[in-house]
Amino acid sequence: MRYIKEHIMFILPMMAILLGIEFYLVFDRMTSSYESALRDGYSMLAITQKEMKTEDFKKLNSEISQSTRIDKSEIVKQISSNQSQKDTEDIIKALPYFYTLKLSTYVDIDSIESIKKSLLKSNDIKRVETFGDSYYSKYRLFSFIKFTLKIFIFFMVLVSLFLVIKQMEVWGYKHRQRIQVMEIFGAPLMLRSGVLFKVALTDAFTATLFIVIFFAYLRFLWAGSSGVNIMIEQKDLLFQFNDVVILLTSAILIVIISVYSVVLGIKESEE
Amino acid sequence: MANVIHAENLSLSYDQGKKKIIQNAKFTVKRGEFVFITGRSGSGKSTLLKSFYGNLKPTEGSLMVGGLEMTTIPRRKLQELRTHIGIIFQDYKLINEWNVAKNVVLPLMIAGFSLDVQKTQAQRLLKHVKLSNYANRFPLELSGGEQQRVGVARALAKNPLMILADEPTGNLDDYSSSVIWDLLENACLQLETTVLVVTHKIPTVFSLPYRHFTIEDGGVYEIH
Ligand SMILES: Nc1ncnc2c1ncn2[C@@H]1O[C@H](COP(=O)(O)OP(=O)(O)OP(=O)(O)O)[C@@H](O)[C@H]1O
Ligand SMILES: [Mg+2]
Numbered sequence: 001m002r003y004i005k006e007h008i009m010f011i012l013p014m015m016a017i018l019l020g021i022e023f024y025l026v027f028d029r030m031t032s033s034y035e036s037a038l039r040d041g042y043s044m045l046a047i048t049q050k051e052m053k054t055e056d057f058k059k060l061n062s063e064i065s066q067s068t069r070i071d072k073s074e075i076v077k078q079i080s081s082n083q084s085q086k087d088t089e090d091i092i093k094a095l096p097y098f099y100t101l102k103l104s105t106y107v108d109i110d111s112i113e114s115i116k117k118s119l120l121k122s123n124d125i126k127r128v129e130t131f132g133d134s135y136y137s138k139y140r141l142f143s144f145i146k147f148t149l150k151i152f153i154f155f156m157v158l159v160s161l162f163l164v165i166k167q168m169e170v171w172g173y174k175h176r177q178r179i180q181v182m183e184i185f186g187a188p189l190m191l192r193s194g195v196l197f198k199v200a201l202t203d204a205f206t207a208t209l210f211i212v213i214f215f216a217y218l219r220f221l222w223a224g225s226s227g228v229n230i231m232i233e234q235k236d237l238l239f240q241f242n243d244v245v246i247l248l249t250s251a252i253l254i255v256i257i258s259v260y261s262v263v264l265g266i267k268e269s270e271e
Numbered sequence: 272m273a274n275v276i277h278a279e280n281l282s283l284s285y286d287q288g289k290k291k292i293i294q295n296a297k298f299t300v301k302r303g304e305f306v307f308i309t310g311r312s313g314s315g316k317s318t319l320l321k322s323f324y325g326n327l328k329p330t331e332g333s334l335m336v337g338g339l340e341m342t343t344i345p346r347r348k349l350q351e352l353r354t355h356i357g358i359i360f361q362d363y364k365l366i367n368e369w370n371v372a373k374n375v376v377l378p379l380m381i382a383g384f385s386l387d388v389q390k391t392q393a394q395r396l397l398k399h400v401k402l403s404n405y406a407n408r409f410p411l412e413l414s415g416g417e418q419q420r421v422g423v424a425r426a427l428a429k430n431p432l433m434i435l436a437d438e439p440t441g442n443l444d445d446y447s448s449s450v451i452w453d454l455l456e457n458a459c460l461q462l463e464t465t466v467l468v469v470t471h472k473i474p475t476v477f478s479l480p481y482r483h484f485t486i487e488d489g490g491v492y493e494i495h
Binding site: 187 | 380
């Protein structure tokens with residue numbers, strides 16, 4: 001019973017750490033896919049005197065990734081359905097050119113303003129419309145959620161790490177006598193910490209396995225039938241093979257750090 | 272013959288120098304010598320042994336063990352030095368979660384001998400200390416005297432260059448004591464092992480020549 005308890009006291013916080021890491025990975029993937037959606041949905045409008053190519057806009061500001069000319073005849077058609085052919089052509093000639101511009105990264109409102117300024121430096125560009133407000137409020141909300149979640153995950157991992165080290169100290173205390181005797185007989189660090197490593201690594205693998213199974217379940221069985229649209233669409237983001245490697249590496253690293261911190265903390269004599 | 276231990280102006284103390292135990296000691300022990308150390312309880316016998324295996328650093332003076340200065344010895348060197356020293360502790364210091372056989376071969380395990388070698392050596396060593404049938408028992412299932420003999424077997428396991436024995440017969444009857452003395456004498460005689468033994472009672476029957484140090488009021492003196 002005590003044996004089981006000791007292991008659970010290690011496996012649980014270890015799982016919490018790995019859960020935090022996995023959440024972070026999933027969250028990062030989800031947000032970057034949302035970010036690109038937000039970015040793709042955003043565009044500026046530039047009004048120019050002469051025809052311009054994407055290259056011309058890029059020269060003015062490297063953030064611009066794409067420009068599309070809005071067909072003037074389409075605009076004119078809508079406002080001048082009862083004009084004569086000649087008039088329509090005149091109007092079209094008199095009209096400036098309209099472009100929608102897309103950006104290559106997801107940027108904040110200040111950057112948008114500075115992009116606007118750099119575009120307006122050109123004499124050919126008469127106006128730039130940024131539609132900044134709605135974009136910005138989405139961006140702010142999004143950043144805020146991202147920030148709080150990261151803080152939460154950070155604290156969860158931190159607290160769990162303390163619990164892991166605490167349990168390690170309990171083990172260290174239990175093995176103290178053995179470690180001291182071994183040291184007096186000249187055993188190297190690896191040998192002294194051997195038993196601790198064995199227990200801790202076994203538990204770390206167990207914890208990793210639980211987390212992997214849980215997320216694999218979410219992705220392959222739960223997400224498809226969850227009825228939640230965003231989950232069904234993005235279930236690939238829930239769990240990827242790379243994650244197993246990352247989780248396992250993290251678990252092993254945590255074990256190495258905590259075992260050494262305990263073994264090195266055991267003084268062989270009382271002085 | 273080479274000096275195994277050489278102390279010059281040696282002072283030992285606890286509590287950051289506040290509690291002085293040994294002061295200004297000067298002595299030399301050569302390879303293959305057999306040395307008895309006596310002194311009243313609390314005089315500092317165990318403390319002196321501790322300094323020999325690097326568990327207590329000298330507060331002052333110089334202490335050379337196996338040619339290494341113990342005041343400044345780096346961790347790695349100390350670790351290496353210790354693999355050549357067999358220690359018998361006054362309080363046995365067996366590893367309670369290991370059985371007797373495993374306890375006995377700890378020095379072999381540290382030296383990286385195979386499990387097969389460890390197993391046969393465990394049998395041989397336990398036979399020497401008359402504990403052949405105890406291989407699979409655990410230390411806490413043994414009497415004090417039996418634990419002490421396990422400790423002796425462990426100290427002899429790797430044929431160390433030096434044996435430090437703290438009251439190795441403290442808990443033993445005359446017969447068991449004579450077994451231990453024979454083992455230590457043999458090691459000294461046949462393998463040229465340097466043996467330092469702390470004891471209250473120098474055995475009356477002892478075939479080897481020996482030296483006798485005594486500790487009194489912090490000083491280490493040789494009795495001729
Ligand atoms: N770790 C320690 N911290 C502080 N004082 C200590 C420590 N170990 C021993 N002492 C003190 O140092 C003195 C010498 O102790 P030591 O164990 O060397 O005596 P000893 O000669 O081996 O005695 P005994 O024959 O009873 O084993 C004693 O007064 C003891 O109380
Ligand atoms: Mg003592």
